[in-house]
Amino acid sequence: MREQWFGELEQLEKDIVDWRRHMHQYPELSFQEVKTSQFIADTLQSFGYDVRTNVGEGGVLADLKGALPGPTIAFRADFDALPIHEENQVPYRSQNDGVMHACGHDGHTASLLGVAKVLSQHTDQLQGSVRFIFQHAEEKIPGGAKAMIDDGALEGVDEVYGAHLASYLPYGKIAVVSGPSMAAADGFSVVIQGKGGHGARPDQTIDSIVVGSQVVGALQHIVSRHVDPLKSAVVTVGVFQAGSAFNVIADTAKIEGTVRTFDPQVRVQIEEDIQTILQGITSAARATFKLEYTHGYPAVVNPPEQADYVRSLVRDSLGEEALQEVPPSMGAEDFAYYLEERPGNFFYVGSQQNEDTAFPHHHPRFDIDERALLNTGRVFLSIVADKLLTPSPEAAPVR
Known part of the structure; x- marks a missing residue:
């Protein structure tokens, strides 16, 4: 049949x-x-x-x-x-x-x-x-x-x-x-709030681009240093937007990315790590941040x-x-x-x-x-x- x-x-x-x-x-x-x-x-x-x-x-x-x-x-x-x-x-x-x-x-x-x-x-x-x-x-x-x-x-x-x-x-x-x-697919969006000013006087500003760059670099260490090597995961930053002029220090920077995981515990861990990284780097730089984390499909x-x-x-x-x-x-x-x-x-x-x-x-x-x-x-x-x-x-x- x-x-x-x-x-x-x-x-x-x-x-x-x-x-x-x-x-x-x-x-x-x-x-x-x-x-x-x-x-x-x-x-x-x-x-x-x-x-x-x-x-x-x-x-x-x-x-x-x-x-x-x-x-x-x-x-x-x-x-x-x-x-x-x-x-x-x-x-x-x-x-x-x-x-x-x-x-x-x-x-x-x-x-x-x-x-x-x-x-x-x-x-x-x-x-x-x-x-x-x-x-x-x-x-x-x-x-x-x-x-x-x-x-x-x-x-x-x-x-x-x-x-x-x-x-x-x-x-x-x-x-x-x-x-x-x-994989499970999550997304995150971060707005880093600094303090803008003249490019010649960085001491009077809080440079959101520098802070954001440190955040992007730190995010790359999550998988390589925090996740069990036998468990697959991806953290990708796909958007970094900041600034409008060559001689102006930007007061805000926007970062967006995706997290891909198979293990539910790794999924939770990476979300927590992103939060911890943002808190540490922005606090040290006297900046602030707003994080929106979206849980996608399992x-x-x-x-x-x-x-x-x-x-x-x-x-x-x-x-x-x-x-x-x-x-x-x-x-x-x-x-x-x-x-x-x-x-x-x-x-x-x-x-x-x-x-x-x-x-x-x-x-x-x-x-x-x-x-x-x-x-x-x-x-x-x-x-x-x-x-x-x-x-x-x-x-x-x-x-």
């Missing part, structure tokens, strides 16, 4: 690509995905699904109930875009200037729509249910996952699975990480049991050569919230075929080999076939 479903998915390839290209042409930013969510809902309804919209103030849910009772497996796809001006010269390039699907979310949604279409024709063969979670606002904190969960997206669900297209992986490859897979942690399970399905359905091991990523994903609530797995699907599909995520030239959309669907269908397909009569034991 699985192979039959694969064939039906392949017959839908043109539709799946068309859905992806439609969403790519008309991208919408996080928390603004009105037309995209309506497109998803309309498409699901055309398959015969009862659809729940505005879940968590933006998401879409649809349930497929099998002929017999059994477990409920959830699949999640996201559908928001990024504030990036697309530089690809393709027929389906973004028509919304300054907004682009530069992370593959259009492909995630198109793949899951294809799976929903195939399975809609086989409810009589299922022992259990499938929940399709189409999530808004993955790219922008606080994200859409937590709000959808709070609004019932995982009620009655036993396991949850998600996929992410990966331009760093060749087409045909599937990568599965066991344990920590993507780490994506794949339970080993489900990771091994997905690996075995990939070997069985796509072949041993399809599996590729990759290290954990310091990128972030709010799929983490689903895995905090239910067992499951978040895997990666290779979408690189040539130089046009090798640009990194969030790049204005990002694009995918659209054949990868079927591979995402094949893994999802394999999970359903393995967990929910009713045994055929010939497979029943003789009594």
Whole structure:
């Protein structure tokens, strides 16, 4: 039956690509995905699904109930875009200037729509249910996952699975990480208040640039000297703004950065270290500071049991050569919230075929080999076939 479903998915390839290209042409930013969510809902309804919209103030849910009772497996796809001006010269390039699907979310949604279409024709063969979670606002904190969960997206669900297209992986490859897979991502913003004055009389000032420079330097010692070398962490300063004239000592400086961790205790420790560093340096310089620390998504942690399970399905359905091991990523994903609530797995699907599909995520030239959309669907269908397909009569034991 699985192979039959694969064939039906392949017959839908043109539709799946068309859905992806439609969403790519008309991208919408996080928390603004009105037309995209309506497109998803309309498409699901055309398959015969009862659809729940505005879940968590933006998401879409649809349930497929099998002929017999059994477990409920959830699949999640996201559908928001990024504030990036697309530089690809393709027929389906973004028509919304300054907004682009530069992370593959259009492909995630198109793949899951294809799976929903195939399975809609086989409810009589299922022992259990499938929940399709189409999530808004993955790219922008606080994200859409937590709000959808709070609004019932995982009620009655036993396991949850998600996929992410990966331009760093060749087409045909599937990568599965066991344990920590993507990092917790926090952000910080600091305003250092000094005392401005003439560049010729620094003794009459409190130089916010000098103080800020000391802070930036000290922050670089957190990971190298405070964090266990066997535990990964990143502290990056991405913004340092101060001053407006060459001969004026700036009274304020602004510093912004990100913290990436896997271990919850390291996450807490680094936040405390940033606070301590700011207090010490500004106090010594007679300056003051204001810190805003934003807790982003938690780490994506794949339970080993489900990771091994997905690996075995990939070997069985796509072949041993399809599996590729990759290290954990310091990128972030709010799929983490689903895995905090239910067992499951978040895997990666290779979408690189040539130089046009090798640009990194969030790049204005990002694009995918659209054949990868079927591979995402094949893994999802394999999970359903393995967990929910009713045994055929010939497979029943003789009594």
